[in-house]
Amino acid sequence: MPEPTIAISGLQKRFEAGHRAVEAVAGIDLEVYKGEMFGLVGPDGAGKTTLIRMLCGILKPSGGTAKVFGLDLVSQIQAIKPRIGYLSQRFSLYPDLSVDENIEFFAEIHGVTNYEARRNELLEFTRLTPFRGRLADQLSGGMKQKLALAATLIHRPELIFLDEPTTGVDPVSRREFWKILSSLLEEQITIFMTTPYLDEAERCSRVGLMSEGRILLADTPKNVKRHMKGTVIEIVPSDIHRAIDVLRNQGGIKEVQAFGDRINVIVESDMGKEAIGAWLRNAHIDVRDSRVIQPSLENVFIALLQTERDSKREVNPKHEEHANA
Numbered sequence: 001m002p003e004p005t006i007a008i009s010g011l012q013k014r015f016e017a018g019h020r021a022v023e024a025v026a027g028i029d030l031e032v033y034k035g036e037m038f039g040l041v042g043p044d045g046a047g048k049t050t051l052i053r054m055l056c057g058i059l060k061p062s063g064g065t066a067k068v069f070g071l072d073l074v075s076q077i078q079a080i081k082p083r084i085g086y087l088s089q090r091f092s093l094y095p096d097l098s099v100d101e102n103i104e105f106f107a108e109i110h111g112v113t114n115y116e117a118r119r120n121e122l123l124e125f126t127r128l129t130p131f132r133g134r135l136a137d138q139l140s141g142g143m144k145q146k147l148a149l150a151a152t153l154i155h156r157p158e159l160i161f162l163d164e165p166t167t168g169v170d171p172v173s174r175r176e177f178w179k180i181l182s183s184l185l186e187e188q189i190t191i192f193m194t195t196p197y198l199d200e201a202e203r204c205s206r207v208g209l210m211s212e213g214r215i216l217l218a219d220t221p222k223n224v225k226r227h228m229k230g231t232v233i234e235i236v237p238s239d240i241h242r243a244i245d246v247l248r249n250q251g252g253i254k255e256v257q258a259f260g261d262r263i264n265v266i267v268e269s270d271m272g273k274e275a276i277g278a279w280l281r282n283a284h285i286d287v288r289d290s291r292v293i294q295p296s297l298e299n300v301f302i303a304l305l306q307t308e309r310d311s312k313r314e315v316n317p318k319h320e321e322h323a324n325a
Contacts, residue, residue, distance in 0.1 A: 003070055004031040005159055005190045006055065010064035013050050013213075024050040026213035027064060032206075034158075037181070037191040039204030040215075041301065047213040048194040049089065052161045055192070056086045068159065082110070085157035089164050091148040095137030099128055102136055103151055110155035122150040126180060142173020149180065160184070162193035166200065178203065198298045209301045216304050221297060228266070228295035228303065230254050233273045235263045238286035246283045247276065257302050262289075264299055 013025040024047045032038045040048050053059045055068065057077040066073040068080045093102050103122065107115035123129040126146040131139065136147060145165055152160060166174045178200070181191060193204075201207045201221065208218035217224060237243035240261060247256050247265055252275075255266040265276055273290045280287050 002033060004067075005034050005036075005069060006030070006032040006192065007067045007070075008055075008064070009066070011051070011054065011061055011066050012063035013047075013054055013059060014062040023213050025054065025061075028213075028215055030208070030215060030218060032190065032192055034190050035185060035188040036205040037185055037193070037203070038218075039201045039207045040192070040194045040210055041196070041198065041201050041207060041297075042210035043305075046210040048210055049163055051210070052086070052163050052192070052194065056084060056161055057081055058086075082155065083158045085152040085155070085160040087148055087152045087160065087162045087165055089167070091145075091151075093136040093144060093148060093151070096135060098133050098135055099123070099139070099147055100132045102147060103154055106151040107154045112155050115154060118154060118156070119150075122153055125183070126150050127176070140170075140173070142169045142176065145169055145173070145177060146180070149177070153184075157189070159190040159192065162191065164194050164196060167196060174200075198296065198301070201297055207297065209304055211305055211308060216308065217300075224297060224300055225295045228300050230266050230268055231271070232293050232295050232299055233265045233267060233276060234289075234291050234293045235265060235273075235276060235280070235287060236261060236289040237263065237280055238288060242283065243280055243285050246279055246285065250279055255303055255306060257299065259298075264293070266299070266303065 008028050008030045011025055011028045012023065014021045014023050028051065040051070042048055050059065054061050055066065055073065057073065057080065060074065069083060071080050073080070094105065097105065100119065103119045104115065107119070112118070123132055126149060128143065128146055128150065131143065136144065139147060149165070166177055169177065184191060195201055204221065206218060206220050207224060208215045210216070217227060235243065240258060240263060243263060244256050244258060247253055247263070252268050252271050253265060254268065257264040257266070267276070273292065277287045277290060
C-alpha cells in the first residue's frame, strides 16, 4: 500500500467562544491517496472549511496529528506549502487587474519565475485565452472561478484543496469546471474538495459525510450507498405534507424524506409500494406515481444524520426536550 498523501489521526480544532470551547473538528481519522479526488459533504457548520484550513497550515490543530506528503503538518508546514494549492470560498482575485495580471501576481507570490509559458498553458486549459486582457471584475462568476483555479495551479502543486468551488456558479460553468478537474486527475494531482452538491460528490473517488466536526462515513460513492438499509420507494402524492404525516405514523416505515414534489420512503425490505399506496388512499391522498429506486447519496446521508440525531436524543433526552422548548 502506498504512503497516503494526507494522513490524519485524531485531528481536532477547538475555538474559544466566551467562557466555553467550541469543537469545530472533533477527532478525525482519514487517509487520502495520490491521484484521488476526495469529496467532503455535510451541512453548514459541520467543520469542513476548518478541516481544510488546518490541512493548508492556516489554522493550527488543537490536538491529534496530520501528515501531508509524509511531513508533519505543524513542524514541517513550510516544506508542505510550496507543494499545495488552496482555492477558498472567497478566493481574492484583484478586480482592477486583468486575467493575465492576476495570474502574474500569484506567480510572483509563489516565487515562480519565467511563468509565461505556464500561464499560457493554464489559460488554454481553462479556456480563458480570449479573455486574458479583461479585468477580473468584468468576468462572469464561472470565469472568475476558472481564473482562481488557474492562479491556484500556477506553481504546479501536487495537491489542491477546493472549498465549495462551484457554489453560485451556473450549471454550464459547473460542467466546464468539472472537465478541468477531470484533466487534473489525469495528471495525478490529488484533489481534496468540499461541495454542497451531491451530484458532484458522486464523481469523486471517495466521499465523506461530515457532521458536527466528525466524519460519519468515508468510502466510494458505490459503497456508501450500500450502507442504506431497506428499500427506497419514491412517491408523488397529491398532498405532500399530509402524505408525510400519514406515512410517519405507520409501522414498518423507517424514514420519510421529502424532495420537492416527491417523497422517498425508506421501508423494510419486505414491504411493497402497494401498502404505502393503500395507506395514502385511505387518507384520501392520491398517488400520482410510485416506484422503487436505487438509494442515492442524499438518501444515505440524510439517514445517517437522522440516526446520529436519534442516538443523541436517547443519550440525553432532557437536553433534547430543553432544546425544543
